[in-house]
Amino acid sequence: MILFKIFLSAFLIDNVILMRFLALCPFIGMSSDEDKAVGMGLAVTFVTVLATCVTWPIYRIILAHQYEFSLFGYEFSLDLKFLKLLVFILVIASLVQLVEFYLKKSAPALYGSMGIYLALITTNCAILAVTLEVQDNICLFTGAAYRFEESVVYALGVALGFLLSLLLLAGIRRRIKTSPIPAFLKGTPILFVAAALLSVAFMGFKGLVK
Numbered sequence: 001m002i003l004f005k006i007f008l009s010a011f012l013i014d015n016v017i018l019m020r021f022l023a024l025c026p027f028i029g030m031s032s033d034e035d036k037a038v039g040m041g042l043a044v045t046f047v048t049v050l051a052t053c054v055t056w057p058i059y060r061i062i063l064a065h066q067y068e069f070s071l072f073g074y075e076f077s078l079d080l081k082f083l084k085l086l087v088f089i090l091v092i093a094s095l096v097q098l099v100e101f102y103l104k105k106s107a108p109a110l111y112g113s114m115g116i117y118l119a120l121i122t123t124n125c126a127i128l129a130v131t132l133e134v135q136d137n138i139c140l141f142t143g144a145a146y147r148f149e150e151s152v153v154y155a156l157g158v159a160l161g162f163l164l165s166l167l168l169l170a171g172i173r174r175r176i177k178t179s180p181i182p183a184f185l186k187g188t189p190i191l192f193v194a195a196a197l198l199s200v201a202f203m204g205f206k207g208l209v210k
Helices: 002-013 024-029 033-061 081-108 108-114 116-123 125-136 148-178 188-205
Strands: 066-071 076-077
Touching: 002 148, 002 188, 024 066, 024 116, 024 148, 024 188, 033 081, 033 108, 033 116, 033 125, 033 148, 081 108, 081 125, 108 116, 116 125, 125 148, 148 188
Parallel strands: none
Antiparallel strands: 066 076
């Protein structure tokens, strides 16, 4: 039940795009049609979940460990937590390279359509936020630090929430193409209006899980 609450909270209640306003660049750039949205969403899901699986043990076993040693008769204590941002970005970048190689071989059309946004997954703030949160934050439902399985479920919920947001905006943009939009709202302005209304709609999920 706790795992379900964690997933539902990350997926709907605290949706990474519509409620937390992270990863807005791919949200606008990759929602022009459903195929691009699904491709980007699945790529981000793969990287987010796998990055969480890799960074959780790295942080808990290596970086969070206090190292003590003697040198020239003096006692020293070394804390490697300050390296977590660098290490996490390196892990995410490596996983993005795997996704890029796979898409280039198996889906060249999708690879070409994603363009610069595929490389930008490396700096996607939503992915980095997940890896940092499961290390530093306390789970609202357990009151303790995220365990490994809770971290993975949380990462999956965030990533699928990202995919859901992309699909919703892609569907809206398809309808916008055939709708009578005032001239001063055509293009980017109407996208931000639609995104704002989606965000307001998602506020209705607040309080769904306590």
